[in-house]
Amino acid sequence: xxxxxxxxxxxxxxxxxxxxxxxxxxxxxxxxxxxxxxxxxxxxxxxxxxxxxxxxxxxxxxxxxxxxxxxxxxxxxxxxxxxxxxxxxxxxxxxxxxxxxxxxxxxxxxxxxxxxxxxxxxxxxxxxxxxxxxxxxxxxxxxxxxxxxxxxxxxxxxxxxxxxxxxxxxxxxxxxxxxxxxxxxxxxxxxxxxxxxxxxxxxxxxxxxxxxxxxxxxxxxxxxxxxxxxxxxxxxxxxxxxxxxxxxxxxxxxxxxxxxxxxxxxxxxxxxxxxxxxxxxxxxxxxxxxxxxxxxxxxxxxxxxxxxxxxxxxxxxxxxxxxxxxxxxxxxxxxxxxxxxxxxxxxxxxxxxxxxxxxxxxxxxxxxxxxxxxxxxxxxxxxxxxxxxxxxxxxxxxxxxxxxxxxxxxxxxxxxxxxxxxxxxxxxxxxxxxxxxxxxxxxxxxxxxxxxxxxxxxxxxxxxxxxxxxxxx
Numbered sequence: 258x259x260x261x262x263x264x265x266x267x268x269x270x271x272x273x274x275x276x277x278x279x280x281x282x283x284x285x286x287x288x289x290x291x292x293x294x295x296x297x298x299x300x301x302x303x304x305x306x307x308x309x310x311x312x313x314x315x316x317x318x319x320x321x322x323x324x325x326x327x328x329x330x331x332x333x334x335x336x337x338x339x340x341x342x343x344x345x346x347x348x349x350x351x352x353x354x355x356x357x358x359x360x361x362x363x364x365x366x367x368x369x370x371x372x373x374x375x376x377x378x379x380x381x382x383x384x385x386x387x388x389x390x391x392x393x394x395x396x397x398x399x400x401x402x403x404x405x406x407x408x409x410x411x412x413x414x415x416x417x418x419x420x421x422x423x424x425x426x427x428x429x430x431x432x433x434x435x436x437x438x439x440x441x442x443x444x445x446x447x448x449x450x451x452x453x454x455x456x457x458x459x460x461x462x463x464x465x466x467x468x469x470x471x472x473x474x475x476x477x478x479x480x481x482x483x484x485x486x487x488x489x490x491x492x493x494x495x496x497x498x499x500x501x502x503x504x505x506x507x508x509x510x511x512x513x514x515x516x517x518x519x520x521x522x523x524x525x526x527x528x529x530x531x532x533x534x535x536x537x538x539x540x541x542x543x544x545x546x547x548x549x550x551x552x553x554x555x556x557x558x559x560x561x562x563x564x565x566x567x568x569x570x571x572x573x574x575x576x577x578x579x580x581x582x583x584x585x586x587x588x589x590x591x592x593x594x595x596x597x598x599x600x601x602x603x604x605x606x607x608x609x610x611x612x613x614x615x616x617x618x619x620x621x622x623x624x625x626x627x628x629x630x631x632x633x634x635x636x637x638x639x640x641x642x643x644x645x646x647x648x649x650x651x652x653x654x655x656x657x658x659x660x661x662x663x664x665x666x667x668x669x670x671x672x673x674x675x676x677x678x679x680x681x682x683x684x685x686x687x688x689x690x691x692x693x694x695x696x697x698x699x700x701x702x703x704x705x706x707x708x709x710x711x712x713x714x715x716x717x718x719x720x721x722x723x724x725x726x727x728x729x730x
Contacts, residue, residue: 298466298517299434299441304700309664309730310624311435313428313695314568314579316607318599319409319451320586321656323633323649325678326596328657329396330368330377333676334635338363342636346679353404354589355638355650361677362637362649365593374668381600384608390668391611391620393660393728397672397681400631400688403653405587408630409453412688413580414461415717422461422708424692425578427717428699429467430460431706436575439536440470443576445564448602449584458580462710464514469580472537472567536570550609562606569613572623586629589638590645611661624663624698632656635677655681658691664698666730689722697724 325331341358368377372389385392402408407417414421422430425442434441444458451457458469508516539547547553550562561583568579583603588595607627614620633649633656640646655674661667673683693703696717703722707714 298464299429299436301433301435302431304432305702305705306697306700308698308700309622310662310698311622312572312577312579313425313624313626313663313699314565314572314581314610315424316565316603316610316625316627317409317412317580317582318586318603318627318629319448319453319582319584320405320588321408321629321631321633321651322586322599323588323592323596324396324655324657325633325635325649326365326592327379327382327600328377328394328659329655329674329678330379331364331635331674331676331678334361334678335363337361337677342677342679346675346677350654351403352634353651354640354643354645355634355636359634359636359638359650361635362592362647365596372668374670376668376670379600381596382604384605388608388611388661391615391661393665393667394657394670395659395672395686395691395725395728396655396657396670396674397684398628398632398656398658398686398688398691399681400653400656403631403651405452405630405651406454408651408653409451410456412630412691413453413457414459415689415692415719419456419459420461421459421715422463422467422717423458423469423580424695424717425458425469425580426460426463426467427696427706428578428701430463430708431701432577432699434575434577436577439571439574439576441576442467442469442578442580443571444469444471444580444582445567446471446582446584447561447564448582448586448599451582451584457582462715463708464517466517469578536574537567539566542566546613549613551605561602562609565606565610566613569610569617569619572619573617588633588648589643589650590648592633592647592649595648614662620662622663624665624695625661626658626695627660628658629656635679652679654679660728664730665728669727671725671727684727686725687721689718690725692718693722694725694728698729 325334339360342361344358347358366379366381368379370376371378371386374390376389376392376394378386378389400408400411402411402417410419411417413423429441442458460468504516504519550566552562552566564581568581571579586599611620611625614623614625632652634652636650638645638648638650655678671684672681672686674680675682696703696706703716703718707716
């Protein structure tokens with residue numbers, strides 16, 4: 258069992274002798290509830306080491322951005338444009354759609370050095386380039402998976418097979434949350450479908466209380482959060498109390514964690530009915546803030562920019578982990594046009610989020626993460642049969658991510674690839690290393706955050722992973 262929980266919550270509250278159950282009851286009643294049927298699974302818990310970060314905003318670019326067009330400048334590719342890639346480079350490699358001997362495709366955009374750190378960033382990211390000295394750029398990330406669904410699930414859960422707990426669920430379980438009336442783990446989406454689907458925010462074999470809660474971009478943030486006409490708050494509270502009493506009677510007999518999950522879900526939903534509409538209402542944001550994110554005043558359309566601002570509002574309210582997915586990065590054809598469109602969508606909001614957090618004093622203990630599930634090939638993908646030209650295939654061997662705040666070391670670039678952007682040549686960083694480092698920044702040693710299931714202990718990093726110490730401030 259997780260060493261942070263040597264006894265169950267029920268045992269603790271029964272034996273502690275200091276009246277914490279009564280304190281929790283008084284707290285909930287002050288928030289509008291009438292009784293506690295189960296102790297909240299989201300109560301803040303200490304980690305293993307002093308945390309540098311208290312919360313995470315993970316900007317996941319689903320579909321895999323081309324590092325060659327954005328962060329990993331390779332002039333050699335321009336020299337070899339249209340020529341076959343050397344056989345020695347591609348020996349033994351597998352690809353989703355192209356032949357290994359496909360021709361080289363030159364970078365589609367110019368790069369410049371930015372900031373005192375001299376980070377090379379594409380001209381497609383002008384807003385982010387201005388914040389180069391705030392970023393920790395890692396150019397040597399690599400993964401075991403070369404197709405979208407398993408690769409996305411792998412990055413989010415540590416396994417390519419659905420059914421394992423996601424990173425946000427592990428954090429919710431391990432260190433809880435400071436949010437009183439919002440979930441510990443929230444999911445926001447824009448830009449199109451996600452190959453990995455709901456498996457990416459599942460709680461897996463952890464109690465389902467720790468599953469990520471998707472918020473919608475328009476209308477009610479969560480379906481059925483508003484009461485139907487003729488059903489007032491008093492009637493709802495009476496119904497919840499009755500259901501809660503029945504559930505508690507059953508829980509006293511079975512001690513089933515799923516019954517406890519259901520009771521907590523009812524109480525969280527009750528509190529969210531007041532909190533969620535206020536959260537989604539941007540009318541209190543200044544015109545300066547709306548302009549910073551590139552949003553019109555009163556913006557309600559689901560978009561990446563809106564989700565970035567919403568993520569900031571969530572972490573201000575105590576949400577532990579906000580997963581912001583942006584789909585549409587799978588550029589098998591016309592990578593130049595695809596990058597133009599997607600970079601325009603995300604550049605200003607990403608920079609705005611980092612800048613906004615910093616000016617509010619939140620960046621220091623908020624970890625911002627940006628990246629996709631793998632990279633793109635230096636070779637061109639072109640197929641008349643599939644209607645594709647001037648694109649790039651999946652490339653798990655090397656790609657780029659960036660981080661900001663939360664105890665990371667700003668203004669540095671870690672790792673490097675060869676002159677073709679094909680293989681990592683300096684400081685390889687595996688997916689499990691990223692996960693281990695994120696947990697460490699949040700005060701958790703990844704080898705000690707475990708859960709016993711089907712006879713063995715599981716963890717986010719499986720049996721792998723090392724903290725990337727060069728990333729730490």
